[in-house]
Amino acid sequence: MRHLIDISDLSVAEIDRLLDLGEDMLRRPEDYRRSQQGRILATLFFEPSTRTRLSFESAMLSMGGSVLGFPSPDSSSTAKGESLQDTIRTVSCYCDIIAMRHPKEGAPIAAAMKSEVPIINAGDGGHNHPTQTLTDLMTIRLEKGGFEGLTLGLCGDLKFGRTVHSLVTAMSRYPGVRFVLIAPPELRLPGYLTAFLREKGIPYEEVEHMEDVLPRLDILYMTRVQRERFFNEADYVRLKDTYVLTPDKLALAGEGLRVMHPLPRVNEISPKVDDDPRAVYFKQVRNGRYVRMALITRMLAENGGEEAGHEH
Amino acid sequence: MNIDSIRRGIVLDHIQAGRSMEIYRALGLEELPCSVAIIRNVKSNAMGKKDIIKIDDDIDIDLDVLGYIDPGITVNIIVDGVITEKKHLALPRRLVNMGRCRNPRCITTQEANLDQVFVLADPARKIYRCLYCDAEQRGTDAP
Numbered sequence: 207m208r209h210l211i212d213i214s215d216l217s218v219a220e221i222d223r224l225l226d227l228g229e230d231m232l233r234r235p236e237d238y239r240r241s242q243q244g245r246i247l248a249t250l251f252f253e254p255s256t257r258t259r260l261s262f263e264s265a266m267l268s269m270g271g272s273v274l275g276f277p278s279p280d281s282s283s284t285a286k287g288e289s290l291q292d293t294i295r296t297v298s299c300y301c302d303i304i305a306m307r308h309p310k311e312g313a314p315i316a317a318a319m320k321s322e323v324p325i326i327n328a329g330d331g332g333h334n335h336p337t338q339t340l341t342d343l344m345t346i347r348l349e350k351g352g353f354e355g356l357t358l359g360l361c362g363d364l365k366f367g368r369t370v371h372s373l374v375t376a377m378s379r380y381p382g383v384r385f386v387l388i389a390p391p392e393l394r395l396p397g398y399l400t401a402f403l404r405e406k407g408i409p410y411e412e413v414e415h416m417e418d419v420l421p422r423l424d425i426l427y428m429t430r431v432q433r434e435r436f437f438n439e440a441d442y443v444r445l446k447d448t449y450v451l452t453p454d455k456l457a458l459a460g461e462g463l464r465v466m467h468p469l470p471r472v473n474e475i476s477p478k479v480d481d482d483p484r485a486v487y488f489k490q491v492r493n494g495r496y497v498r499m500a501l502i503t504r505m506l507a508e509n510g511g512e513e514a515g516h517e518h
Numbered sequence: 519m520n521i522d523s524i525r526r527g528i529v530l531d532h533i534q535a536g537r538s539m540e541i542y543r544a545l546g547l548e549e550l551p552c553s554v555a556i557i558r559n560v561k562s563n564a565m566g567k568k569d570i571i572k573i574d575d576d577i578d579i580d581l582d583v584l585g586y587i588d589p590g591i592t593v594n595i596i597v598d599g600v601i602t603e604k605k606h607l608a609l610p611r612r613l614v615n616m617g618r619c620r621n622p623r624c625i626t627t628q629e630a631n632l633d634q635v636f637v638l639a640d641p642a643r644k645i646y647r648c649l650y651c652d653a654e655q656r657g658t659d660a661p
Contacts, residue, residue, distance in 0.1 A: 312652075
């Protein structure tokens with residue numbers, strides 16, 4: 207059984223093929239309108255996330271498939287004390303593929319051990335979020351024409367931001383990529399990831415102010431400082447406004463910069479930036495629908511097939 | 519006591535001096551009905567001092583536990599009074615249910631029936647990571 211738990215379950219070649227398919231679906235959605243008729247996607251959200259859940263459901267519905275599931279654990283039998291693995295065993299009898307989000311890290315691996323159908327990790331705590339990474343990669347490739355030699359600035363909560371962790375892992379596989387890590391000391395990238403970059407000889411620098419580095423960036427990836435990741439409310443209040451992108455700051459950047467954000471934003475990007483042609487975060491949302499269509503299509507087609515994936 | 523005194527059993531040799539009691543407990547040797555000898559601070563050319571454990575029965579040893587505690591240990595299998603096999607240990611690639619993941623956000627803290635599985639990430643530094651959450655394991659409860 208093949209699953210997508212971590213972006214590194216996919217080879218660079220497989221990601222390329224997924225992005226090719228996603229871009230084709232973006233250009234010619236009518237060709238795929240009935241391609242998954244009769245198939246069922248279950249969206250199991252043990253932690254609410256309207257945006258990610260809707261993107262998966264939209265992707266499946268756009269291909270003529272059906273969806274079922276629950277938007278939060280209180281509307282599932284988890285509220286009665288059922289274990290994750292029992293829920294998965296049950297639901298996998300009702301569907302062809304599962305997209306799940308869970309607040310605990312590693313939950314999709316535990317789920318994959320008992321599932322009869324492929325599992326897509328739609329986010330597990332602060333750990334991984336591979337479909338957001340596929341969305342980000344599709345956006346970068348569409349906007350910049352490729353990945354090689356790009357300088358990526360990652361800004362905000364780099365400690366708990368799972369989208370950042372997955373993106374660093376994925377982008378580190380392309381030659382010539384450099385990272386600029388813009389974060390307060392409290393929210394720096396975890397040590398295991400900076401160690402990983404050092405081991406692979408990938409250049410990175412850690413800075414505290416975005417103004418100093420903006421002119422050098424190809425991509426500025428902004429993140430939200432999330433209240434739910436803090437144990438202490440005072441720390442959250444102190445840090446949440448530290449990194450806000452405004453038109454004044456954006457004026458320091460080159461024309462080639464693209465500003466991305468996994469959304470939802472709170473106030474880290476001023477709405478005045480939205481109409482700047484360099485702001486592509488709403489295109490990112492659109493791309494997320496098509497790359498998920500591509501992923502669902504491939505995973506259903508290759509279930510038990512020859513392509514790489516997380517094996518258990 | 520010497521090896522010749524065992525007809526059929528196991529001798530754990532080249533234990534780092536002072537660690538034999540830890541191994542005695544980790545392998546559950548106190549529960550064995552057979553005789554078990556712990557010999558401490560034996561002179562060794564290679565190690566200066568070492569500990570040895572002799573077990574007077576042919577039991578199943580958990581080589582993963584042993585390899586994790588001290589990969590330098592040699593396991594000698596004795597049959598009819600002679601060494602028939604010498605096993606050299608390595609750090610196990612996976613550890614199952616030896617310690618608990620220390621990450622409070624890990625699924626293993628919530629899902630009761632999951633095995634605790636740790637995967638060897640860096641043999642040189644003896645670092646294991648949780649199979650589920652990737653957290654590096656450190657501290658006394660960790661493997």
